Amino acid sequence: MKKLATLMAFMATSCCLSALELPEQLGDHAVLQQLAEVKLWGWASPEALVSVMPSWSSDKYDVKADRHGRWSMRVLTPAGSYKSHSITFVEGSDTITINDILIGEVWLAAGQSNMEMPMIGFNSQPVEGAGRDIARSGRLRDRVRMAYIVRGDKYEPQERIGGRWKVASPENTPYFSAQGFYFARELNDLIDVPIGILCVSYGGTQIEGWLPREILEWHGYDFEAMKAEKDRLPAYRYSTKYTSMIYPLIGYTIKGFLWNQGESNVSNPDRYCELLEEMVAQWRSDWGDTDNSLPFYQTENPGFGWGNPDAVFAAMVREQQNMAVKVIPNCGITCTNDLAYTYETDVIHGTRKREIGERMAWQVAERQYGLKGMPWRSPEYNSMIKCDDGSVRIRFDNAEYGLTPNIGNVEGFEVADVDGKFHKAEAVVDWNTPEVIVSCPDKISDIKHVRYCFKNFSCGNLKNSFGMPAVPFRTDKFKE
Known part of the structure; x- marks a missing residue:
């Protein structure tokens, strides 16, 4: 009799346990994508009917769980706002409500x-x-x-x-x-x-x-x-x-x-x-x-x-x-x-x-x-032009209003000839074009390749007028 009473008590407790569950990411304080058919999902009793009721709509969404108890559905969301919402999930007598939802x-x-x-x-x-x-x-x-x-x-x-x-x-x-x-x-x-x-x-x-x-x-x-x-x-x-x-x-x-x-x-x-x-x-x-x-x-x-x-x-x-x-x-x-x-x-x-x-x-x-004019574009290498004095001009895209620093040496440039051995170069900005003039008169008279900040660690200072840094680059294809 004692064993039977224990079994009945366990069964009564088990009957009260909810089979309805949600992933942790569908909980209080969640943010849902605006103006979308957002996916909601979870677990319930096998083949049970689950109803979902979002507070921003009068619609009730119903879905049947599969034989493993898994279910999912799509729910329409409104435009984003700071208004707090809730979503109620119901399976039989079991109910879960998640609160303070933002869209x-x-x-x-x-x-x-x-x-x-x-x-x-x-x-x-x-x-x-x-x-x-x-x-x-x-x-x-x-x-x-x-x-x-x-x-x-x-x-x-x-x-x-x-x-x-x-x-x-x-x-x-x-x-x-x-x-x-x-x-x-x-x-x-x-x-x-x-x-x-x-x-x-x-x-x-x-x-x-x-x-x-x-x-x-x-x-x-x-x-x-x-x-x-x-x-x-x-x-x-x-x-x-x-x-x-x-x-x-x-x-x-x-x-x-x-x-x-x-x-x-x-x-x-x-x-x-x-x-x-x-x-x-x-x-x-x-x-x-x-x-x-x-x-x-x-x-x-x-x-x-x-x-x-x-x-x-x-x-x-x-x-x-x-x-x-x-x-x-x-x-x-x-x-x-x-x-x-x-x-x-x-x-x-x-x-x-x-x-x-x-x-x-x-x-x-x-x-x-669609917010036009945002200053996110970085100067990018466009081309290299060789000059008669042994220097080269490096032209950049995304620098229509010029490059900076406009006074002093631009740090991070290196040059090499055909042997692929790179040397620190002198580099200055041309005030009138989106170009940097690069030279290495003491080491290289015929520049074949140019690199900018192409090292494990190199702090570049070349930027456009919006303060966006130039993208590191190299004109060679050497493995090292």
């Missing part, structure tokens, strides 16, 4: 530690100006929100991942991605709707970690050999960030992707553009994007010495990043080579995250939201 613009920000780096910084590596911005962040409660996705490292695709939405506040903002926060704050100022950031970052990861196994094996990667390496760091495991962190979020309706990664691929820079192109195509396909309408914005890797500041393997990754902009549709990049201080040779997590986030927001504001 605005949602961006997925992914990558390694420079995207992960929180406003509070890493040990002995602060974010410049973060203290003041944290203190004042409470006024952004209904303007900037972030869901910081929990790290994952499973080989098999995961259905769920942790990471709840948080409002900007002095309590929460210290743990927001600094680049994500500054991007969101600036974009909110420009377009005046709430901005939500899904931060999906994992320090130290290679791009291979963000791609599915099938693509990597097609490219010749030995997946089983990698799995057999007992001492392989979790950050360096192929595919696990895709299966554990991207896969569970597939379909959360977003405006586009932000990306800051590449430092961990300095050992194989030649493949980076190709792999990035594959990754963007895969993510767009996962989100049902058939016409490249989901934009993808990169961040140029920061300067870092890697034990040899004058070597070029890190510069070759940046070159690959800029190549990717040319081959990936609806893709952009934010140039950062001027944002390292000269003493940061051995600091891989640069302090100046505000400028990166703001520059990225300016580009997004014009290209995605």
Whole structure:
């Protein structure tokens, strides 16, 4: 009798347990994409009827769970505003209501530690100006929100991942991605709707970690050999960030992707553009994007010495990043080579995250939201013209109002003749054209090749009239 009573009590308790569940990302304080058919999903009793009622509409949406209890549906959202909404989910007698929902613009920000780096910084590596911005962040409660996705490292695709939405506040903002926060704050100022950031970052990861196994094996990667390496760091495991962190979020309706990664691929820079192109195509396909309408914005890797500041393997990754902009549709990049201080040779997590986030927001504001005249374009190498006196003229695009510094030497230029040995060059801006005059009279009389800031660590000072830095480049194709 005692066993029977215990069993009946357990059954009664079990009957009261709710089968209705939502992913953590569909919770209080969430931001949903405006003017879209946003995806809502969760779990319920197998083949149960689930009803969804958003507060912004009188419509009730019904969907039947599959035999595993999984369900999903699309719900129309209104234009973005600062009005707080709720959504109620019902299965039988079970009800879940999520509150304080905002409708605005949602961006997925992914990558390694420079995207992960929180406003509070890493040990002995602060974010410049973060203290003041944290203190004042409470006024952004209904303007900037972030869901910081929990790290994952499973080989098999995961259905769920942790990471709840948080409002900007002095309590929460210290743990927001600094680049994500500054991007969101600036974009909110420009377009005046709430901005939500899904931060999906994992320090130290290679791009291979963000791609599915099938693509990597097609490219010749030995997946089983990698799995057999007992001492392989979790950050360096192929595919696990895709299966554990991207896969569970597939379909959360977003405006586009932000990306800051590449430092961990300095050992194989030649493949980076190709792999990035594959990754963007895969993510767009996962989100049902058939016409490249989901934009993808990169961040140029920061300067870092890697034990040899004058070597070029890190510069070759940046070159690959800029190549990717040319081959990936609806893709952009934010140039950062001027944002390292000269003493940061051995600091891989640069302090100046505000400028990166703001520059990225300016580009997004014009290209995605139609705000004309935003000062995001960096000067880019156009051509080289040889002069009779042995110098060369380097012409730049995106410098119609001239280049600066207009007095003194431009730092970062190097030149070589046919032997490929590079020497520091003298470089001055021509006030009347978008050109830099480069020479090296003591070492080279016949310049064949020119480089600008093409090193692991090089602080450039060449900018256009809007203060945007020139993109590092080289005219040669030497491997080193």
